[in-house]
Amino acid sequence: MRExxxxxxxxxxxxxxxxxxxxxxxxxxxxxGEVDIIASKxxxxxxxxxxxxxxxxxxxxxEAVDIAKMRKITKTALCxxxxxxxxxxxxxxxxxxxxxxxxxxxxxxCDHIINAFDxxx
Numbered sequence: 001m002r003e004x005x006x007x008x009x010x011x012x013x014x015x016x017x018x019x020x021x022x023x024x025x026x027x028x029x030x031x032x033g034e035v036d037i038i039a040s041k042x043x044x045x046x047x048x049x050x051x052x053x054x055x056x057x058x059x060x061x062x063e064a065v066d067i068a069k070m071r072k073i074t075k076t077a078l079c080x081x082x083x084x085x086x087x088x089x090x091x092x093x094x095x096x097x098x099x100x101x102x103x104x105x106x107x108x109x110c111d112h113i114i115n116a117f118d119x120x121x
Contacts, residue, residue: 008052012095030079033072045088052097070120
């Protein structure tokens with residue numbers, strides 16, 4: 001399961017790069033949790049949660065980003081901003097990756113949900 005997540009994060013990082021984002025950090029951890037990718041583009045510093053599931057999963061990857069997960073990401077983002085002050089506007093995105101079931105990592109879809117949620121404390 002973690003291997004699929006790592007591959008999904010790698011795919012998402014490449015997707016962001018190809019779409020003009022500059023990666024600032026990957027797998028940034030604080031005492032509150034982890035943010036998969038921190039990137040910047042235009043006037044935004046973007047905290048990205050990557051969710052990868054196979055096509056046989058009963059629910060969409062974005063459904064795994066519940067209020068508790070949003071709270072952890074927000075608190076971790078605040079820690080990052082304390083360590084790395086920025087004049088950029090914070091934004092929270094989700095990248096949802098669906099892969100083929102029972103096959104080596106093969107992406108069926110990649111959906112970038114921009115401004116997926118507001119900060120939650």
